[in-house]
Amino acid sequence: MKQIINLLLLSIFSLQTYAQAIYEDERYVPETDPLVLEKLDQWQDKKFGLLMHWGAYSQWGIVESWSLSPEEYAWCERKKGSNPNDYFAYKKEYEGLKNTFNPVNFNPEKWAKAAKNAGMKYVVFTTKHHDGFSMFDSKYTDYKVTDPECAFSTHPRANITKEIFNAFRDEAMWVGAYFSKPDWNSKYYWDPMYPPKDRNVNYAPGENPEKWSKFVTFTHNQIMELMTDYGKVDILWLDGGWVAKASKKEIVDWFTRKLNNDNDEAYLKHRMVNQDIKMDELVVKARKKQPGLIVVDRAVHGKNQNYLTPENRVPEKMLPYPWESCIISGGGWSHTPDAKYMSGREGIHMLVDIVAKGGNLLLNIAPSPQGEWQQGAYDLLKEYGDWMDVNSPAIYGTKPIAPYKENNICMTQNKEGNVFLCYLAAEGEHTLPSEIIVESLTPKRGAKIKMLGTHTNVRWSPLDKGFKIKVPEKIRGNPTSKYAWVFKLSGVEGP
Structure with missing residues (x-):
């Protein structure tokens, strides 16, 4: 029965994702900045990129940060830790994974060479996921890979984001910074005075403007660190689309439909909260540091979503705007022990199908807690590389x-x-x-x-x-x- 319920929940999530994609399809806002338009054209010619989900959570082999979210989805289940039935004990133990994270076999040059040989042209790396663990040397948090309590902090390559960006740039690849807007470790997002209700902020931002302002400042500061101290950044890939400005009308409409028991479960599944992160201001500041920066404010209607990102699916038809399918290559988004990877035939057919419809493929590979890729990932990339050596003119440009x-x-x-x-x-x-x-x-x-x-x-x-x-x-x-x-x-x- 539990398995059936989980399958039903997964189906609801899939329908929600599909409904969101249709909604976005109708509401794409074209870019007007000529430098960004030029960069978007270049990006659309690249066709094939690498996504990497990596953090302290890789030690448990779980679904990234999601077990911290008190929501009834299969991917939020707590399956690790000594006391998964005690939420607060679990959260403390989860956050303690920072101390034992020690990927001593970290070798980003090996990854960059394999990606380049496969025909990939850019990388998007998770500098911070929803749990708030920063894979870069941020001045604004202690919950980071370079904190002295982290086992890896004494390693000469402890600033993982900088090392990855440099390694991939050295192979003439673009770099993109994945950054989660929600931060479940920040006391200005999940105030420890209150238990979290779901993935959203756990207090009312409108009634606590000073506290919310501190979170906005914190978020801007961290993103500007990435835009300032990490060399040339080509893409800012923002996740956590629920952190966005919501009008009073949208919130009232949501509550009205909720009270009327509206059938649109995809729309009503989560609370509608106005979480204005001042994205327009942030993008202006970021582009002063990184002219022409492509910004992907995922699932947020507006000018700051320069391309759309169907997740783990390939659209059935050509789409009339820039887009990229982000797809799991094997296991899950994050490290999965003994993951089974897609075959070379599946991967190549997927790339060809996406490119024929005008999109890019962003293929996810998840490093292990030791800082390695599984052999299945290398085998798949070798298949891509062998095929692209002959057929790349049908893909690029x-x-x-x-x-x-x-x-x-x-x-x-x-x-x-x-x-x-x-x-x-x-x-x-x-x-x-x-x-x-x-x-x-x-x-x-x-x-x-x-x-x-x-x-x-x-x-x-x-x-x-x-x-x-x-x-x-x-x-x-x-x-x-x-x-x-x-x-x-x-x-x-x-x-």
Whole structure:
């Protein structure tokens, strides 16, 4: 019965995420800053990035910070610690993980090289998750990796965020700072005078303006540390979308629907609290330090969400704004012992599908408490790298071309007008068919087609609807890559 309840809760969460995505789809606010627009164009050409969730919680192999939130979701269950049934004892023990966090095998250069070889172009690292544990040397908290009570603080690379940013920049990759707006360790967010009710602030900010102002200042100070002391930062990736300005009308509407027992559980699941973090002011300050900075204030309607982030899902269609699917590669967002990673075929097909729809893939890999990646992560990235060595022209710097996908063939187009047809091989399919038919496009007269990884043009012939590629025997039995085969078409007729 418990498993059934957990599945139902997970389904509700999935529906909530989906409903939120639809809501965002209708309300995207385009950027106007020319430097940001230029940077967004560059980011959209990069296509493939790395996300890393890492913190002291990795020692327990749990779902990041969420067991601290007193909400009835499966991912908030307390499964570790000596007394998980006593919330306050559990919270104290959880926060004590700071003292034993000691990732002595931390080697960000190894990660950066593996990511680069896989074809990744940027990294987004969790500088702070909702629990408030700072993976950087913040002056504004003792709950951090560089605090003297943390076992790793004496290590020469204790300022983990700085080390990661430097290692990835050295591989010519962009860096992004994931930062959680809520902070469940801060006394100005979860006042220890009151028990937390849920993920939200546990007091009324409007009735305690001085206390809330201290939290806003604390948040701005920490983010400005990252913008000032950590070199070039390309993306500020903010999580905790419930920390946002809410109008009186939105709050009244929420309470009215709650009292009327409205069916929209996705909307009513959490309290509506006005948590104005003064984001507009913060973004102006941040961009003075980091001109052109891409800001992703996730799930908050407005100008500070420069691109949208469907979470752990791939949209069914092309989306009319900049977007990025953040996807778990194996296990969970945070370290999962003995995690099972997606196969090379699954990962490559996912990347191709996302890019054909105009998006980027941000693939999550979670380091262990020792500071290592599991071998499954390296194996997956090796599969990506081998495929990208041959087929990357179909990925980088491309844009969608309708109808984006026909049966098992995804389509992209580069700035020169070349079209790439990505044939997604079925499970167990290791040789190409003798003929490939595409009905939705018509090649220009005299157009040339060749398979990426070869230097020989292949024959094609027009059909009443579309055209047919005739695949030579020597290519059929000896494809240039695994899992997906790409044909470059020099041009197509317009609509």
